[in-house]
Amino acid sequence: xxxxxxxxxxxxxxxxxxxxxxxxxxxxxxxxxxxxxxxxxxxxxxxxxxxxxxxxxxxxxxxxxxxxxxxxxxxxxxxxxxxxxxxxxxxxxxxxxxxxxxxxxxxxxxxxxxxxxxxxxxxxxxxxxxxxxxxxxxxxxxxxxxxxxxxxxxxxxxxxxxxxxxxxxxxxxxxxxxxxxxxxxxxxxxxxxxxxxxxxxxxxxxxxxxxxxxxxxxxxxxxxxxxxxxxxxxxxxxxxxxxxxxxxxxxxxxxxxxxxxxxxxxxxxxxxxxxxxxxxxxxxxxxxxxxxxxxxxxxxxxxxxxxxxxxxxxxxxxxxxxxx
Ligand code: CP
Numbered sequence: 028x029x030x031x032x033x034x035x036x037x038x039x040x041x042x043x044x045x046x047x048x049x050x051x052x053x054x055x056x057x058x059x060x061x062x063x064x065x066x067x068x069x070x071x072x073x074x075x076x077x078x079x080x081x082x083x084x085x086x087x088x089x090x091x092x093x094x095x096x097x098x099x100x101x102x103x104x105x106x107x108x109x110x111x112x113x114x115x116x117x118x119x120x121x122x123x124x125x126x127x128x129x130x131x132x133x134x135x136x137x138x139x140x141x142x143x144x145x146x147x148x149x150x151x152x153x154x155x156x157x158x159x160x161x162x163x164x165x166x167x168x169x170x171x172x173x174x175x176x177x178x179x180x181x182x183x184x185x186x187x188x189x190x191x192x193x194x195x196x197x198x199x200x201x202x203x204x205x206x207x208x209x210x211x212x213x214x215x216x217x218x219x220x221x222x223x224x225x226x227x228x229x230x231x232x233x234x235x236x237x238x239x240x241x242x243x244x245x246x247x248x249x250x251x252x253x254x255x256x257x258x259x260x261x262x263x264x265x266x267x268x269x270x271x272x273x274x275x276x277x278x279x280x281x282x283x284x285x286x287x288x289x290x291x292x293x294x295x296x297x298x299x300x301x302x303x304x305x306x307x308x309x310x311x312x313x314x315x316x317x318x319x320x321x322x323x324x325x326x327x328x329x330x331x332x333x334x335x336x337x338x339x340x341x342x343x344x345x346x347x348x349x350x351x
Contacts, residue, residue, distance in 0.1 A: 028152060028351050029154070030044075030154045030165070031146060031155045032162035032203075033162060033167055033204050033211075034162070034203075034207050036164070041207075041208065042211065043350045044168065044339065044351070045171055045175075047343060047350075048335060048340075051335040051336075051338050052172060052335035068098055070099050073097075073345060074101075074102065074128060074129045074130055075099055075130065075133060076102050076121075077090055078117070078120070078132060078134045078135070079105065079135045079156065080106050080117070080141075081137050083157070084306070085305075085306055086135065086157060090337050091103075092337075093335075096338055097338055118148050121145045121149055121153075122148060122149060125151050130152075131151055131154060132151060133154045134153060134154070134156060134158070135156040135157045136157075138158065139158050139160065139161040140158075152344040157200050158200065159200065160198045160267070161200050161203060163204050164204050165337060166200075166205075167201065167204035167208035167209075168339075169305075169332050169333055171185075171209070172332045173303065174325075177325055185213065187213060187214070189215045189217060189254050189257075190215070190259065191245070191252055191257070192218050192259045193218075193219045193220060193251055193259070193261065194262065194263060195261050195268075196219075196220045196224060196261070197223070198264040199264070201261065202259075206218075209241070213241075215242075216243075217243055217245050217254075217255060218244050219245040220285065221276070221281075223274060225244065249294075249295040252287075252291075252296050252297075255300055256297065256301070257300055257301040257325075258300060258301070258302055259305070260286070260303070261304070262306075262307060262309055263281065278312040281312050282312055282315065286312060286313045286315070287318055288314075289315065289318060292323070300323065301325050302323050303326060303329055306326065306329075308326065
């Protein structure tokens, strides 16, 4: 099976995949444990190619470590060192990797259509590690594992929780996957960001997550935070903005208007509300460093679930787990 996006995965398969992630995840605290145990060695020796055409720390490294934990071979194919430098297309590269015997492809690409185009031309599973501003399904799985664990420690369910997502929604594939994932879990999602960083146009159409019934916009950070049980803060993707409009956001004014520091937490957030961020965090912009490392932050706990989630995705996509 391919894993390109959560919208097309649907609620039922999402629930099964989340359950597998949680079964494999043995870490229960920030920085806890060594990640998940191997699932019966069923993927021992399987080869996966990791094509990361955009920078990544958390996603790439955790896909590599997850493969190692399952006894797989993970081979990085970076655009700087591959024949894409000589003009070979991504699809052609992937077809060659399939012919070589790779059993799955993990792709991060700046173009939304990239993993879809590859999946149409190869028979092996394609796993989306982030495509443009479209989807980042494994990050949303991490966010859901993290939130379910955190609410579970208080004896609370996810259904009915309000989760704010604040920041650069327009360029965020994490937001687009999170809105589907959180919707499948019965959460209400509240989106807020500077006017230029909110989605527009077709994205607000009838087929979009924003119209799926569980998503609403807020006019300001404080409005988004006032009822939220958790907030997912997003980085301003300056690299995409510079290409599109050249607009710059300055850390101090952004933190004042759209970020969270101790004053905002005291004045605008519900007591006990959790703070998440997919990373990388720009301290002093979307979050003060004290808040990012504070007791309500789940940011490192998110990272602690990354390897188990990617193990589960390998197992599901390569046919080594039942129910997919
Ligand atoms: N969360 C996330 O995708 O981080 P990286 O860009 O470092 O992989």
